[in-house]
Amino acid sequence: MTNTIIECTDVNFRYEHSTVLEDISLKVKEGEFWALIGPNGSGKSTLINIILGLLKADQGTVKLFGQNVDSFKQRERIGYVSQKSNSFNSGFPATVLEVVKSGLTRKIGLFKAFSKQDEQKALDALRIVKMEDFAGQNIGELSGGQQQRVFIARALVGEPDLLIMDEPTVGIDQKNVASFYSMLNELNREHGIAILLVTHEIDLVTELATHVACLNRSIHFHGVQSDYKKMNDADISLWYGHPVRRVHQEQKGV
Secondary structure, three states: OOOEEEEEEEEEEEEOOEEEEEEEEEEEEOOOEEEEEOOOOOOHHHHHHHHOOOOOOOEEEEEEOOEEOOOOOOHHHEEEEOOOOOOOOOOOOOEHHHHHHHHHHHHHOOOOOOOHHHHHHHHHHHHHOOOHHHOOOEHHHOOHHHHHHHHHHHHHOOOOOEEEEEOOOOOOOHHHHHHHHHHHHHHHHHHOOEEEEEOOOHHHHHHHOOEEEEEEOEEEEEEEHHHHHHOOHHHHHHHHOOOOOOOOOOOOOO
């Protein structure tokens, strides 16, 4: 039986007098690749912050690996990559390998020296995202897409069961977006890592994702990719609140 990793039930959240999330129910199971889509201001990032325990729902429950989010302690089981590229300090004095090793701090503790085994884990994570050749290079010298791959390696070095990403292609050249998503597809299918991805790249990512959730304050669609692809553009435009026209795109390799 496939285990449930994320379970949101009737989640509601308000900022002052404005309802942001209304009766959100969502399940993510082992090995699934979820694309969380919706217009700007639809509550996607707020939902991610509630799932991560950074915000508390006004009503409803959130469970991670079967435990209530408030009491969940095994944070190393979740890797998180945020909208980093457009705000990262390019002058930060750290090599790619050092950045990736910093992802082990939660496991080994602050101010403790990294072992040879830790370094090998970091190199293995870089190999997965095809960045091992850049291990000794300063992180600030890389392109936006390369930096995001490094930050995914940092999230992977602790060997998580779940990878959560909030608009990870911000700051990545459009020509490299397809390659980036193809890498995520490989992480999911070949390494078995469950993925919850917030994105605006509707056409490309929904070709790769196994499941899709459309959020605009409430959940308007929640199901497998094949059912989402059967939906007509008029219904999706109604959910978004503006015209949406999907374009089928061929999957590209890395």
